[in-house]
Amino acid sequence: MTSIERDRFERSASSAAVAYEREAPSPRAVMRRRALTHPGFLFGGTVMVATILVAIFAPLLTSYDPFAQDLTQRLIPPVWAAKGSWAHLLGTDGFGRDYLTRLIYGARISLIVGFGAAAIAGVIGTSLGLVGGYFGGRVDSVVMYLVNVKLAMPGVLIALSLIAVFGGSVTVVVAVLGLLFWDRFVVVTRSVTQQLRVNDYVTAAQAVGASSRRIILGEILPNVLNHIIVIASLEMASAILVEAALSFLGLGIRPPTPSWGLMISEGRNFMFFQPYLVAIPGAAIFVLVIAINMLGDGIRDITAPEGRN
Amino acid sequence: MATAPAPYLANEPVLEVEKLSVEIDGPAGRLRAVTEVDLHVGRGETLCIVGESGCGKTMTALGIMGLLPRRARLRAQRLALEGRDLLAMGRRERATLRGDRMAMIFQDPMTSLNPVYTVGNQMEEIFLRHGKGTRKEARERAEYLLQKVGISAARGRLGQYPHQLSGGLRQRVMIAMSLMCDPILMIADEPTTALDVTIQAQILHLLADLQEEYRMALVLITHDLGIVARMADRVIVMYAGQVVETGTAEQVFSAPMHPYTRGLLDCIPIPGKTVRGAKLGSIPGMVPSLIGPLDGCAFRNRCPEAFADCAAAPVPLRALGPNRACRCLLEEAATVAPRGQQPVGASR
Amino acid sequence: MMRFLIHRASIAVLVALTVSIIGFALLRLSGDLAAALAGDTAKPEQIAQVAHLYGLDRPLYIQYLDWAGKALHGDLGRSLFDNKPVSQLIAERVGVTAQLSFMSLVYALVIAIPLGVLAATKPNSWIDRASLGLAVFGQAVPNFWFGLILIIVFGVTLRWLPISGSDHFSNFILPTITLGTSVIPAIMRVTRTGMLDALDSDYIRMARAKGLSTVSVLFKHALRNAILPVVSLTAVSLGFLLGGSVIVESVFALNGIGFLAFQSILRTDFPVVQSIVVFVSFAYIVLTLLSDVVNAYLDPRIRIG
Numbered sequence: 011m012t013s014i015e016r017d018r019f020e021r022s023a024s025s026a027a028v029a030y031e032r033e034a035p036s037p038r039a040v041m042r043r044r045a046l047t048h049p050g051f052l053f054g055g056t057v058m059v060a061t062i063l064v065a066i067f068a069p070l071l072t073s074y075d076p077f078a079q080d081l082t083q084r085l086i087p088p089v090w091a092a093k094g095s096w097a098h099l100l101g102t103d104g105f106g107r108d109y110l111t112r113l114i115y116g117a118r119i120s121l122i123v124g125f126g127a128a129a130i131a132g133v134i135g136t137s138l139g140l141v142g143g144y145f146g147g148r149v150d151s152v153v154m155y156l157v158n159v160k161l162a163m164p165g166v167l168i169a170l171s172l173i174a175v176f177g178g179s180v181t182v183v184v185a186v187l188g189l190l191f192w193d194r195f196v197v198v199t200r201s202v203t204q205q206l207r208v209n210d211y212v213t214a215a216q217a218v219g220a221s222s223r224r225i226i227l228g229e230i231l232p233n234v235l236n237h238i239i240v241i242a243s244l245e246m247a248s249a250i251l252v253e254a255a256l257s258f259l260g261l262g263i264r265p266p267t268p269s270w271g272l273m274i275s276e277g278r279n280f281m282f283f284q285p286y287l288v289a290i291p292g293a294a295i296f297v298l299v300i301a302i303n304m305l306g307d308g309i310r311d312i313t314a315p316e317g318r319n
Numbered sequence: 320m321a322t323a324p325a326p327y328l329a330n331e332p333v334l335e336v337e338k339l340s341v342e343i344d345g346p347a348g349r350l351r352a353v354t355e356v357d358l359h360v361g362r363g364e365t366l367c368i369v370g371e372s373g374c375g376k377t378m379t380a381l382g383i384m385g386l387l388p389r390r391a392r393l394r395a396q397r398l399a400l401e402g403r404d405l406l407a408m409g410r411r412e413r414a415t416l417r418g419d420r421m422a423m424i425f426q427d428p429m430t431s432l433n434p435v436y437t438v439g440n441q442m443e444e445i446f447l448r449h450g451k452g453t454r455k456e457a458r459e460r461a462e463y464l465l466q467k468v469g470i471s472a473a474r475g476r477l478g479q480y481p482h483q484l485s486g487g488l489r490q491r492v493m494i495a496m497s498l499m500c501d502p503i504l505m506i507a508d509e510p511t512t513a514l515d516v517t518i519q520a521q522i523l524h525l526l527a528d529l530q531e532e533y534r535m536a537l538v539l540i541t542h543d544l545g546i547v548a549r550m551a552d553r554v555i556v557m558y559a560g561q562v563v564e565t566g567t568a569e570q571v572f573s574a575p576m577h578p579y580t581r582g583l584l585d586c587i588p589i590p591g592k593t594v595r596g597a598k599l600g601s602i603p604g605m606v607p608s609l610i611g612p613l614d615g616c617a618f619r620n621r622c623p624e625a626f627a628d629c630a631a632a633p634v635p636l637r638a639l640g641p642n643r644a645c646r647c648l649l650e651e652a653a654t655v656a657p658r659g660q661q662p663v664g665a666s667r
Numbered sequence: 668m669m670r671f672l673i674h675r676a677s678i679a680v681l682v683a684l685t686v687s688i689i690g691f692a693l694l695r696l697s698g699d700l701a702a703a704l705a706g707d708t709a710k711p712e713q714i715a716q717v718a719h720l721y722g723l724d725r726p727l728y729i730q731y732l733d734w735a736g737k738a739l740h741g742d743l744g745r746s747l748f749d750n751k752p753v754s755q756l757i758a759e760r761v762g763v764t765a766q767l768s769f770m771s772l773v774y775a776l777v778i779a780i781p782l783g784v785l786a787a788t789k790p791n792s793w794i795d796r797a798s799l800g801l802a803v804f805g806q807a808v809p810n811f812w813f814g815l816i817l818i819i820v821f822g823v824t825l826r827w828l829p830i831s832g833s834d835h836f837s838n839f840i841l842p843t844i845t846l847g848t849s850v851i852p853a854i855m856r857v858t859r860t861g862m863l864d865a866l867d868s869d870y871i872r873m874a875r876a877k878g879l880s881t882v883s884v885l886f887k888h889a890l891r892n893a894i895l896p897v898v899s900l901t902a903v904s905l906g907f908l909l910g911g912s913v914i915v916e917s918v919f920a921l922n923g924i925g926f927l928a929f930q931s932i933l934r935t936d937f938p939v940v941q942s943i944v945v946f947v948s949f950a951y952i953v954l955t956l957l958s959d960v961v962n963a964y965l966d967p968r969i970r971i972g
Contacts, residue, residue, distance in 0.1 A: 158678060159685045161903075162948045162955075164910030167928055171693055171940055174932045247807070254809050255914050259929060274812055285819055292812035299807040386875055417878035425876075430869035435891050435967055444887075445877045480967040496877075 044312045051308025057301035065117040072108065076115040076268045080106035088286050100290055103273070104280060109287070112268040113294060119269045120250050120298060123184055127249035128242045130188025135195020136238055140226050142196070143203025150200070157196050165190045166252065170261045178264035183253055190252070191245045198241050202234050236313040243306030247299045254295050270295050333504050333536035334360045334383070334421075337397035341378045341560075343390050348610040352378040352391065354560045357636075360504070360536040360553075365527075367547045367568075368540045369583070370557035373606060376540045379557075380506045384423050385413040401503060419449045422497035426509040428489035432481035438492055439477030445499045457499075464495035468525055487518035494525065498533070505530075506538045511546065523549060544587055548572060553642060556580050559606055559617035562636060566643045576645040578622045616648070624649060668963050668970045675959045679952050686952070687738070690945040691731050694937045738945070744938040748931070753942045757924055761946075764923030767915070768908040770839055771847035772901065779851045780897065783858025784890060787866060798859070802852035810911070814845035814918040838921070846915045850904040857900050861893030868892075895966055902958030906951035 045051055064071060083106040087094045094101060100109040142153030169186050176182045206212065207230070215225045254271030256262030263269035265276070270291040277287025341353040353375040360366045368376045382393045385405070398405040400421055405413060417423075425431045433441060442464070443457035451457070458477065465473035468491040481489060490510060497505060507526065511519035527550060530537045539550055547554055551568040556577065564577040575581045585600030604621035615630040616622070622629070628648055636646045718724045722733065737744070743753035786795040821841060865871060866889050874884045912925035920926070924943050931939035963969045 155678070155681065155685075158682045159689070162682055162686050162906075162951050163689065164913075164944060164947045164951075166910055166913050167925075167932075167940070167944050167947065168693070170913070170929065170932050171937075171944075174935070251807075251809050255811050258809075258811050259914065259917060261932065271809070271811075274809075274815070278815065281815060281819060282823055288812070288815050288819070292809060292816070295809050295812065296807050299809075300803060303803065303807060384876060386872060414875075414878045414880070417876055419878060423876045425869060425873060427869060431873040433870040433874070433888055433892070435965070436888075444879065444883070448877070448879055448883070480971060482968050483971065 041312050045308075048308045048311060050304035051312060054301040054303070054305030054308055057297065058305055061117055061298060061301075062121060064114055065121050068114045068118065072111040072114055074108035074111040076107060076112045077266050078107060082106065085280065085284055085287075087284065088290075091286070101284075101286060103287055104276060109273075109290065112273060113270070113291065116268040116270045116273060116291065116294070117298075119180065119263060119267065120253070120295070122180060123187065123253045124246040124250045124302070126184035127187035127191060127253075128246040130185065131191040131245055131249075132195055132238060132242050134188070135192030135241075136199045136231075136234070138192070139196040139199025140203050140230060140234070143200040144207055144222065144226055144230065146204075146207075153196065153200065157193050160193050166255070169252065169256060170259065173256065173261045178257075178262060180263065180267070183256070183262055187249045187252060191248060194245060195238065195241055198237050199234055202237050203230055206230050206233055236309065240306050240310040240313075243302050243309065247302040247306070250295065250299055250302075332359055332361050332399075333364075333401060334358070334538070335397060335399040336383060337395060339379060339382055339393070339395040339398065341375070341382050341387060342392050342394075343388075344392075345390070345610075351560050351609045351613065353382060354613065355636075356555075356557070356562050358538075358555055358562075358565075360538055362503070362536055363530065363534040365530060365537045365539060365550050365552045366555065367551035367553070368538065368555045368557060369542065369544065369547050371542055371606070374557045375560035376557050377508055378560075380423065380508055380538065380540055384417060384421060384506065385410070386417075386423070415449070418445045418497075418502075419500045420502050421504040421506070422500075422502040423506040423508065424490075424493045424497050424510055427513045428486065428493045429481065429513075431493060432489060434481055437478050437480055438484070442477070442492075442496045442499055445496065449500050451500055460499060461495070464498050465492070467498075467529075468492075468495045469521075470495070486514050487521065490514060490518075490522055491525065494522075494529070498529065501533065502535065504536045504538070506540070508540045509542070510539075512541075512543075519546075526550070544583060556583075560609055561617060561646060562644070563618065563646045564644065570643060576639075577618075577647050578624055578649070579618050582621075582623075616646075671963055671969055672960060675956060679956045683949060683952050686948040687735060687945055688731065690941050690948065691734055693944060694941040695727070738942075743942040746931070746936050746939050748934050748936040748939075753939050756927060756939060757942065757946060760922055760924045760927050763921055764909065764912050764916070764925055767839060767842055767846065767912055767921060767923060768905060770843040771850070771908050772905055774843050774847035775850045775854055775904065776901065778847075779854035780858050783855045784862055784885070784893075786855070786859045787862030787893075788885065790863070798855055802855050805848045805850075805852040808848070810845055810849050811914045811918050813848065814841065814915060817841045817845060818918075838919075842915050842919045842921060845918070846908060846911060849911065850907065854897060854900055854904065857896050858893060861896055862889055865889040865892045895962060898961050898965065899955075899958050902954040905954050906947075909947050909950055 080102075083098070083102050084104060086098050086102045088101040088109070089096055089099050091101070098108050098110070100113060103109055103112065138153050138156065142150040169190055172186045173182060176186075212225060212229055215229055220228075253262055253269065254274070257269040257271030258275040260275065263272055265272055273291040274288050277284070277291070281288045336356065336358045338355045338357060339353060340351070340355055343350040343352050356375075356379050358366065358368075358379075368379065370376050378387070378391070381387050382391075382395075383398065383405075387393055395406060400416065403416075405416070408416075432438070439458065439461055442461040443454065446452060446457035446460060447454065452460075461477060462473045465476055470476055470488060470491055476484070476488075476492075481492075484492065490513075494510075510526070511522050514522060523546060526537065526539075529535070537550075539546070541547060547568065553567050554565065554571045555562055556564040556571065556579065558579050564571060564575065564580045571580060572584070575584055579602070582600060582602040586602070588599060602621055607617055607620060613633045615632060616625070616634045619625040619629040626648075634646050634648055636644050638644045715724070722730065725733075734744070741754050743757070745752055746756060782794075782798040782801070786798045789795060818841065871884060871889055874888045879888075910925075912923055913929050914925075915921070916923045916926035917929050924946070928940055928943040931937070931943070
């Protein structure tokens, strides 16, 4: 039964619902059971772990250098095509570089950008959300005003401009994307903080004289954590997509670093006769992003299925 | 298992229900929300269904109306309104009866009214949907009914939105709305629970007046015995999805037979009877799980007079006279013991 | 309702002001504007001359006020690339972007809303799963890549549609599908959630108790409530479409302001970039304000209060 069905059943049976005395399983055990039977979580988790492993152990998986050009070996199609060969499983690109190798090393870029941007955005957004949600009043107005300003600005255009000015190193890209994606963190963190703030344990802490900082970090933040993780996964997926787009336009990761978006852009010139140059990196992005989204949805289902509709 | 004799009704039967059951499939198993409920109401009669939350009274009502949630399944031997067999009807035909011949009002008038449409709109649409007349006639009837339920400045109210009315007013609107097509059966599910105590009395009074005037059959669902005492001609007591006792209000209040009923009555202080300083009764324990097969009496874990046989097999509903029945194995349940007296010579 | 709208409008003005300041700051970021104007071979005195000529040696806030004042009169400066007035450049191209955004939005709404309603009325049916699948796809697919694939399939292999240019209506079909598919998931999800919530509510149960027909229950009662959040989302999506058009216009060589912005960034033609950023932001602010108005009108709880 999916969680949707579960929810509707719980709602429809509420008037006949009855508490029966039985030993309730511990929350951790419940979560573990849900995790192991949740197809989205399992799929997403597997792909993520696989990608991370591939990225880390890249040199062990391929003997080619992603930067090494060999103009005698240009544009060889993948092994399943007519002129393909096992020497280059996914063929070579316009510069004779092994495509599989570039794909594998490109995974590193995607993961670094994804994690990095999500982390930066997460720190900025969560801090703002906690502060705004906890203190309310003027502070909250300022936070919402900042969010509105951020939302009004066209993120992609600004990112393009900033990268044009500051260059296309991985650091700059991560920083720029991190500065682009914090708004969803704020919205969610703020709303959850507002709900948590009225809980008794917060009031109790205040009564004991705990400082705001301690309450926020000690009482509220742990309870917001699972929401943050879910948002972080979604923003990571967005960051990967945007980086690919920026690199595709030429204002993202600089060549010859193998970003998947860059590979698509480089392949564009040949795409009518060698469509695999475009199809393969795009499919990789697609699969990774789906996996991350499913992982995020799965985490949300596992930690708080009642909140889902 | 003895079946109840054909019920004796002083008036022509409006609603006849025999062996109605509702089951809901869930992750933990099949939930027996309602198990083989019999009930019948005649014109101008008020039947109260009493029981605690979760005993199945609302599910019974929804089952009768045909409003069960998707996951729930209804079975019944007979379900008839004014003699018409509802079980044989398709969904569309049932829908034509709802709002027209049978009406239901719910507990919370705020959430039962659509916030984006005016009161008038929501009242008129019933009239128009059931083809009772023109828009103008609908509006006139709506205004008339609003006045009838005691709302002043009725015409102005038609143009107002639900959030602009107070709780008591909204419930009056709901009642007026349910009368738009002059139904013969009205089911009211806890109509006063969400209201202030002072308003409660007014609403009950209103319902009683309307019922008398229109000679409707009224099924009143409540957990409040005070309301039962005020309003009921006949009473059905439900527990864990089953009917455990039926009778006239007089019978059930003065001579309750089922230990659950007795327990309920013991919980309320009665001025003049309850000894000052004496403890009020309470029923210990919790309602049992409704999942899994029925095994024995559902009340046995909380019953002060339970004995071995109570766990042996499901207890049948024993008829003890026209409109009087009790689902209990106790011998003296068959004899009418006056309330407050300890049963003597209990045979175990 | 007026109080609500005035409150929203004042926030909008404040945000617009901030955006204009940030937009202005963007221009200054690009490094020494005077040096860029003067050219690569200019000597320091020449650069200083240029700076003075363009008023670039005045304090920043004065420069901002000057720029803002001119902007309010429609003077957005001149392009560094071809010296044409920026306002003219934008005016020439905004139609293309507007058309693309509008068509994408319509395409998205026409698909997403009915799917969302259907999915909600038959949860866990194949339609529900299919629409969720579409949502997953729309969210995960890189839109520029999707555009390229569409070009390969429809433009080249099947030769049904043109793949570049912006004079003909059919030029917009592939870009519309590309751009619109990225906003379908959000709209569909919000519609579906809204409908599920509505269908579960007491007033829908009441509507059924009144014997109303299924059509009436679904569309008159449920959808009317579910649509409220979709209105806000539509405005936000339109803003997103305006901003996201950069990528799609570049892939399909559509001559809109997104493409212009991109080219200008490459050419470091920052007056143009800055103006477009501010323009798009303002459009977004106006759109969200409009959606607030529509929302206030549609929801009697806000309209009457």
